[in-house]
Amino acid sequence: MKEALAAEDLTPQGLCIFAFHSIYPYYLTLINGGRFRWVRPKNGVIVQCPNPKDALEMKVFLSDTRDTVRVEVIGARGECLKGHKKGDIFILSPDTFKFCPKALDAFIPYLNLLAKGEKLPWTDKDCKPILKCPHSYCGNAEFLFEVI
Numbered sequence: 001m002k003e004a005l006a007a008e009d010l011t012p013q014g015l016c017i018f019a020f021h022s023i024y025p026y027y028l029t030l031i032n033g034g035r036f037r038w039v040r041p042k043n044g045v046i047v048q049c050p051n052p053k054d055a056l057e058m059k060v061f062l063s064d065t066r067d068t069v070r071v072e073v074i075g076a077r078g079e080c081l082k083g084h085k086k087g088d089i090f091i092l093s094p095d096t097f098k099f100c101p102k103a104l105d106a107f108i109p110y111l112n113l114l115a116k117g118e119k120l121p122w123t124d125k126d127c128k129p130i131l132k133c134p135h136s137y138c139g140n141a142e143f144l145f146e147v148i
Helices: 017-031 101-115
Strands: 045-048 056-062 069-076 089-092 130-132 142-144
Touching: 017 045, 017 056, 017 069, 017 101, 101 130
Parallel strands: none
Antiparallel strands: 045 056, 056 069, 069 089, 130 142
């Protein structure tokens, strides 16, 4: 079954793909029962997106249910390219993802290259880039990407 998704549909609630990439390791830690020794439980951890000019500061913390993480934008320098601003809230849980978050996190560096017009060495017969999910337990699904 082939399904097409636009780039903005890859992350929950239109969350910037780079903000997602910054948040994702903390999301995984929290939903799997981990904690951060430098943060009091339920206080959340502060994460910054990688944009050096217009960075967002986000507080990431576990919600009332174990599999749900809440992300609140607590500060913004400049203008976020996606329009995120202080006070924005994103809820991340397994049912908010339209695309596998593990695959997405692994693909972000490659998607950024494709968006800039770079070519990848892995293509199908029509020279469209193919990426394989690095997580073996999902059967190493292959994904075909097309930059429009």
